[in-house]
Amino acid sequence: MPKRLPVYPYVWRLPLLIWQGLFFVGPLILMVAMSFWLVRNYRMEPAFVFDNWERMLGRDYFWNAYFITVWRASVAAVLASLIAFPASFTLAFRVSESARRWAIFFLIVPFFTSYLVRIYAWQVLLAESGPINAVLGMVGLGPFTMLNSGFGATVGYLTLVLPLVVILQTFSLASVDRNLIEAAWNLGANRRATLFRVIIPAAKVGLILGLVFAFILSFGDFVSPFYLGGSKPPTLSILIIDTTKSGQQWPRAAVVAVMMIVTLFVVAFAAVGAAYGRRK
Amino acid sequence: MSNSSFTLTRRRLLAGAAGAALTAPMINRAWAADPVTINMLAWYGHAEPDMVSEFEAENNVKFVPKYYAGGDNMLALIAQSPPGTYDIILSDAEFVQQLNAAGYIEQMDPSLFPFDDFWPEYQKFPGHWADDELWSVMVRFGLLGVSYNTDTLTREEAMSYNAFWNDKVTGKLGHFDWHLPNLGQISLLMGNNDPSPFDIDDAAWDAVQEKTLSLKPQVGGYFDYGGTFASLKNGEMLAMAGIGDWITGVLQKDGAPVASVIPEEGGIQWTESYSIGKGTDKQEIVNKFIQYMLSPRGQVRSIQMAAYPGLSPTKSGWKAIQEANPAEAERSGLIEGHDQSPIKLLNEKRIFFRDIPQQQSLEDWNDFWSEYKTA
Missing domain, CATH: 3.40.190.10 (Periplasmic binding protein-like II)
Incomplete structure (x- = not known):
């Protein structure tokens, strides 16, 4: 009697495959194809020319925007991970189960409001005439220029990613086997050694995921560098907007977008390798 | 018994309803x-x-x-x-x-x-x-000219595009993020007014680019419509290139200390x-x-x-x-003889119609603007 095909697991996988095919792979293929198209009289025409690639990759402003975007996203990811870690550690090891649940709830609450609204609120707070400078002024400091700067953009990135990084780190640290920590103590490891040689390696998947998510979200963000960074200098997402506004050059914008996706793929694969790679 | 001068009786109600029913068809069908x-x-x-x-x-x-x-x-x-x-x-x-x-x-x-x-x-x-x-x-x-914070610059200081290089606005000069009005204004500052700041040869275009790049240390940001309003209103930007009364006029109504003038070098319409x-x-x-x-x-x-x-x-x-x-x-x-009357300014050849570049491509200007922003 022939063996029956295991249909059940495939049926459950199907919606995900259809979703990914329709809303990720399909648009991705279209975008790559579009990067070879031409614009004539403000209309896109299918073609297969390399003009858009030569033009965008041959311009200094593209590479300036590329490197500033990579730099700012890296800074935001590292800062978010470093700032998040003490909080995550406390939530994972130092508070009760109930307190942790409440803390996670409050970390999710910021996502109930629009990110754009939160950024507009930061515009008020960071302004030279805003409340932060007013408070600093009371102790004889400032005023500091925080808005329309790299600092402002970084504040925006952290607004976007910090709660998420704390949540990911907390879940990861909370799931570290307590027996490992006890074993480390029993074997005479001090706090520092326990942290760096037991806890962090055991939680590294979550820690790296937090870092990578922070990078990915910051790398593609348009709102913070535009509204808090003053487009000074423009990041790749701002360059996409500029390119589409000027002459409706969607194919050239597609070149920028493809370069962004390639970069994120490289970062994501490197992160997966680092997170799940075998230890020597 | 009611003290009201108008009492709604059943008869009045019926009469009113009948009147409304009879007059309804007379209402213009268009409505x-x-x-x-x-x-x-x-x-x-x-x-x-x-x-x-x-x-x-x-x-x-x-x-x-x-x-x-x-x-x-x-x-x-x-x-x-x-x-x-x-x-x-x-x-x-x-x-x-x-x-x-x-x-x-x-x-x-x-x-x-x-x-x-x-x-x-x-x-x-x-x-x-x-x-x-x-x-x-x-x-x-x-008209597009010099838009400025009146607490920072005087009207006399704003009467030249050189105000954008004024030390008082270092790091506080905003750009409305569109190359045509900004580069047109720098072109006017460079004396390109015959026939138009947008009709310049390549040598003049090179000079405009060089002059624009020298403005970079003054720049505080590049803004869209909403950002231009916000940054001038909250004092983050003390001067703005590429705009005019169409922005500051709205802010003035809100009491913001801002104004726009058409400088000596001319303005763009x-x-x-x-x-x-x-x-x-x-x-x-x-x-x-x-x-x-x-x-x-x-x-x-x-x-x-x-x-x-x-x-x-x-x-x-x-x-x-x-x-x-x-x-x-x-x-x-909008008064004849007023010193900022557009007709007077036009007759004095201090107003130039905004245009697309005549001797370079729009792409050239746009490319330079992108380079300037990332410089």
Whole structure:
């Protein structure tokens, strides 16, 4: 009697495959194809020319925007991970189960409001005439220029990613086997050694995921560098907007977008390798 | 017993109901019919109630706006829509020729519009006429110069584009993020006023680029429409290049200490014009609307448009605003002989119509603007 095909697991996988095919792979293929198209009289025409690639990759402003975007996203990811870690550690090891649940709830609450609204609120707070400078002024400091700067953009990135990084780190640290920590103590490891040689390696998947998510979200963000960074200098997402506004050059914008996706793929694969790679 | 002078008895109620039933058919059928929809493609604000509600009520029409941001965006929206999608198109004047060349607009009948009432300087606006054929009608305009925080710079200091290099605004100079007005202003500063700051040879273009790059240390940011408003209002930016009273006029009404002047080197004029969309079957009512907007009451609304103020190209428009709102007429220079009167400035050759680059491609200017932003 022939063996029956295991249909059940495939049926459950199907919606995900259809979703990914329709809303990720399909648009991705279209975008790559579009990067070879031409614009004539403000209309896109299918073609297969390399003009858009030569033009965008041959311009200094593209590479300036590329490197500033990579730099700012890296800074935001590292800062978010470093700032998040003490909080995550406390939530994972130092508070009760109930307190942790409440803390996670409050970390999710910021996502109930629009990110754009939160950024507009930061515009008020960071302004030279805003409340932060007013408070600093009371102790004889400032005023500091925080808005329309790299600092402002970084504040925006952290607004976007910090709660998420704390949540990911907390879940990861909370799931570290307590027996490992006890074993480390029993074997005479001090706090520092326990942290760096037991806890962090055991939680590294979550820690790296937090870092990578922070990078990915910051790398593609348009709102913070535009509204808090003053487009000074423009990041790749701002360059996409500029390119589409000027002459409706969607194919050239597609070149920028493809370069962004390639970069994120490289970062994501490197992160997966680092997170799940075998230890020597 | 009621003390009221009017008591609703059953008889009165029946009489009233009968009267209402009998008079209902006498109500103009037009008001019972669904309003005619007019699709408008325009900059933000032009189909808002402060501009069109009166005309809508009088003519039983309803404007349905599609707002764009920039001439390129406008051309793309038309290119991607079937003919007849837009009944009326409000465009920047420098894009009318492209609209016409692409066949997106209908020819217009000059006899329908009060050109005799226009200031002579605007009766035959460049690009709107082709061999005495009319393709677009100018409805409003504004001037771009030096916009500044009045607590930081004096009017005298602002009377030159060199104000952008003033130490008082280091790190606090904003750019409205569009290359044409910004580079046009630097071109004027470099003395390119004959024939136009947009009609310059390659040597002059190189000099404009070099001068613009020297402005970089002053720059605090590059802003869209909303960001320009916010940064000037909260004092983050103390001067702004590429704009004029269309921004500061709105902020002044809110009490912000900002102003705009046309400096000695000259200013740039933006111009907005109505065209009739190709393939529309509503030409008659669209023409009527354009006539309304050019009438004194339409011009008063246009001058005081909530989204951004504009100036009037008609003599009767100036007279109407002087009567309706003398303070606004004074503020915007819509008084003959006023030192910021647009007609006076135009005759002194201190106003130049915003245009696309004549000797370089638009792409060249745009590319340089991107380089400047990342420099």
